[in-house]
Amino acid sequence: MPTLVLLPGMDGTGDLFAPFLEALGDQFKTQVVRYPTDQELGYDELLALTRRFLPIDEPYIVLGESFSGHIAISLAAEAPPLLRGLILCCTFVRNPRPALEPLKSLLPFVPLHWSPSAALGWALLGSFGSIALRAAIAGAVRRVAPKVLRARLRSVASVDVSAMLATVKVPCLYLRASRDRMVPASASVHIQDVLPLVSVVQINAPHCLLQAEPAQAARVVSSFVSEVQGAL
Template sequence: MIDPTPLPILVLLPGMDGTGRLFDPLLHALPPNVAVQVLRYPTDQVLDYPALVERVWQQLPLDRPFVLLGESFSGPVAVSIAARRPSALLGLVLCSSFVRNPRSALAPLSPLLKLLPLRHLPFWPMDALLLGGFSTASLRSALAAAIAQVTPQVLRARLQSVIAVDASQALVATDVPLLYLQARHDRLVPASASILIRQLRKDARLVAIDGPHCLLQAAPTEAAVHLQRFMHELAQARVALNGS
């Protein structure tokens, strides 16, 4: 029997490329009854985390229930939005993400970022970090195309933002159900990132999925299943709360 309960909108915040193009595999894996809004960041304009939070806030569907998903780089944005407790927000999802610099040992190297020739770096290190053993020709092509759209200046600024970010107190201030999608083979964001999130939000639900850092791209079907389950639970809870 089909559940008639209407699902909230799924609002997707992209990874460091900010283009939203890399959500295509997930969009194809989700059924037609899941309404999705993909938000995008400028590819040629430097915006720090607070500026991105304001940009996202202006685009949220505040007149209709929604679930907010922050992928990788966008985790702190999603958490900061949730900390404001918008009335239409039903749940928060973090995917391969963090609230503090996930590689704090590399922070002292941040001054070197301005010297890094991002446009001319070989692609294979990125492939190894983001896709690893799950790499395919189509995924490599999509990843390279998305990153190529972003100026080196913007990429450097976003890397600097990750190094300096600390959204832990914002996470404590959130009160909606939280789902964390963890990639079992993530070479970029270690398990310590999800451990911290669960320390700050002990009620957070963690789901581990076989996949690399680019989890929604390499394992979209399994991710979609968990997202739908989470959204169904939130929708049903909302109906029960409203008594109709």
């Protein structure tokens, strides 16, 4: 079976994949990519870092969660010979909230680590998730330097990999959360417009889909991996 390479959301720690990895069990190998928590790296630098985690002698599938969709798409557009599939989870190919673009200049002044846990939970989980999961998400965000989070938000504000996505040839799955308060449904609609063959699966979940509904997400991802394996 192909190895599943997981690219994390905005926190970049990779720790929040734990519920999803537990739900996957030992069906196939996984590789979690972790971004530095103290370095202001842009998408190009994170892409170069991610390449170092990719298997060099076995097939693999890349899953890009939220912030990392850009990196996953960029990798797929390079058409590496061992890449067998692409999974996008609650992510986007261009700024999902263009109306906020004029506020980008205010990012240096946003006290990200002062945001109440309740507000963070509302945005990422809504009415889903346990107290433990909410604490884990808040803890992961706190481990990342504020300057790093601001740099990643700036990257999101100016991102657009639509042209790259259009060149992707491997099978592609998009996991859409029906209760996503961060990335609107229009983001996945645009992805379908650019790459009509993408398979979209909607799950009743918040933005943190893999964390809030890990069992359902694992079933969908496992099915996709099996289909890709069967097509080899």
